[in-house]
Amino acid sequence: MIQFGSRLMIAALCAAALSSLAGAVEARIIHVYAGSRAQERLQTALIDAKPGDVVSLGVGRFELTDSLSLDQKRVTLKGAGRGLSVLSFDHQTAGADGLLITGDGAVISDLSVENAKANGLKAKGVDRITFRRVRVEWTAGPKETNGAYGVYPVSSSHVLIDHVLVRGASDAGIYVGQSSEIVIQNSEASYNVAGIEIENCYHADVHSNLSTHNAGGILVFDLPGLPQMGGHSVRVYDNTVVNNDTPNFAPKGNIVASVPTGTGVMVMANRDVHVFDNMIDGNGSAAVLLVAYLNAFKDPTYNPLPRDVAVHGNRIGHNGYDPKFDGGPILAKLLGGAIPPVMWDGVIRYKHLDGTASTDIVRLLVSDGPVVNLNLKDQGTPVTSANPSIATALGEGPLVEPAPVVLPAAMYEPPARKWSPKKHKAKA
């Protein structure tokens, strides 16, 4: 069995090597350097690129005046390094996004995007989209007038976000919406309203990230009235979600404006969400919030409840000491000075459009207690009507953890060649 396995592995490695060689032969590198007329030169390169080509950016600031777009399939846009090639939208006079990607198989790597008017890097309807070693930042710090999302794949499939840094987004730093098969790893989101947000998505692994100094650290949301709904199968693990203390600066009306400043992890609606093995500390409102969608909705297929949610094995430090949600301070006082590590609104029912009550069973499994249950029961009941009770844990039965997300092998970078010091003998 082992032998069979290793043979398979060798075969796979050979195939990978061959295909990467073939790719290397086909690929053309289009160099674009910073300087005058950057908009026209870079946009022309992105239009002229053929499948397999690499558009390679030189070192420096590319001063852009309009949104850039990439529509061709299998094109890589690669800078000289995250701090070295900067797409600057300081003087943007047209378009909304920094770079808009609509071509399947795009790879955006080793560059920075600064001060885009709307979103930094947006991908719409893309299959296989990779963001690697990129920084997206609004450089004046958290401001309501900053763009909404830093890295923003939407209606896409097979999404890889790796070693990305996003700062200053007035909505979510890293936001994946209405997509499926998503991996967000080794990334940092700070000084955004939401650090990382997964919304209306299927199959996402959010792991080994740092989310700090946002209003909310990591959000898993599902909203009504959208083409893709019923978000499910999300694993949030091995993340460091600490000191999310930037006052929520989202413009009113947006859903993240309702995220209390100082939230660690928040799950709203969705099913099969597992939050485990994270470090959650220094979040003033609560470490983990499990809540139903609060607003009225007219979508017959929408389920506003979080269900089949597991919270376990997290290292939960000092949280909930300064709750910023309605009724929070009173609740904290009632509970001995702080909100317990996990807060559940206790909503277990909602009304279907015909007025009948839902009958779905809400299963939660929380071992990182204590847990406060607000016992709101019915969807739409305001937090101020809470009838809180405390439990050390919630739920009994095992909830099956969603399977790991496996992206196409070609989306992962080949490992760097091992450097061996033995080959470099010091001269006598």
Place this chain on the structure above:
Amino acid sequence: MIIWRRLVLAALAAGLLGAGPKGGVNQALLAADQPAPTLQAYGLFADAQGLQPSPGMTAYGLNTPLFTDYAVKRRYLYLPPGAHAAYRQVGVLDLPVGAVLVKTFSFPADLRLPGKDVRTVETRLLIHRRSGWAALTYLWNDKGTQAMLKRAGAETPVSFIDAQGARRDIAYAVPNVNQCKECHSVNAVLSPLGPKARNLNGDFAYESGREDQLAHLTRLGLLTGAPAPDKAPRTAVWNDPTEPLAARARAYLDVNCGHCHNRVGFASNSGLYLDMEESDPSAQGVGKRPVAAGRASGGLEFAIAPGAPDKSILVHRMASVEPGVMMPQLGRTLVHDEGLALVRAYIRQMKPAD
């Protein structure tokens, strides 16, 4: 075979020389994957200024057009000899391979004197090739004697006096080919937007006199399968006060927003659908909360707050010229005051939800 190749070579040579072949439209050049460097090479117009359409070009208008910074637009449908379009009740007419949609954008020095001192700025082509539709933009020189291909887009200063007598100075934006597709996208495939039967179903001032466009095209054998105009759907004329307000506003939103904001368009993920075919009021924006609008929501809660235009995100974004806030994102740098007034009036007369 050899003859065919010669024809193509000749066509290419003619194209490179920048002059259209005598005798009209250069179909081979239009069909070639490589776009011609000048508009003149295609021979779509008999004159260098692009004012006299070649044989095969039929001028048309739309009941309700897209707003593009008050540009005056001249539209033509080119059909190869013997070819015809087929009627479709919903969506654009079924146009054959070889068809070309030609749209020229120009600005009179004073909008109150539309025929005088007209500066032609841009001509856009949508060419139906075997491989699908292709979008090309040509920017005219200052003299208006030649238009050059601009694949990566361009910006050119334009000044004019508006209908109220005020001077307007704009940085007119020529879209790049990807931006063309952002709007002209149906399920991510490039498609024409304008010539829908319902938006063509109205009179046009032909040289032969006024006539309904569907009837005219049918009479000339350029359109098959169309019912009599009064049996076909019809888009309201947005600025004709004799038509019902809601019909005019829906027509305006359909044409100016609905190309992206529909279930298979570029903004499908927003859940806001402003095309004429949408029937769910919530999806049309009534009481709909923003999803990914970010700061562009302007702190407002609903796309359309019935009875309250000032509390409607739709109005807020139409009234903005700030990139990242303004809608549409492409195609305008000015607020369309008259269009905005129409949408405001439409929302104002809606009954507030209880």
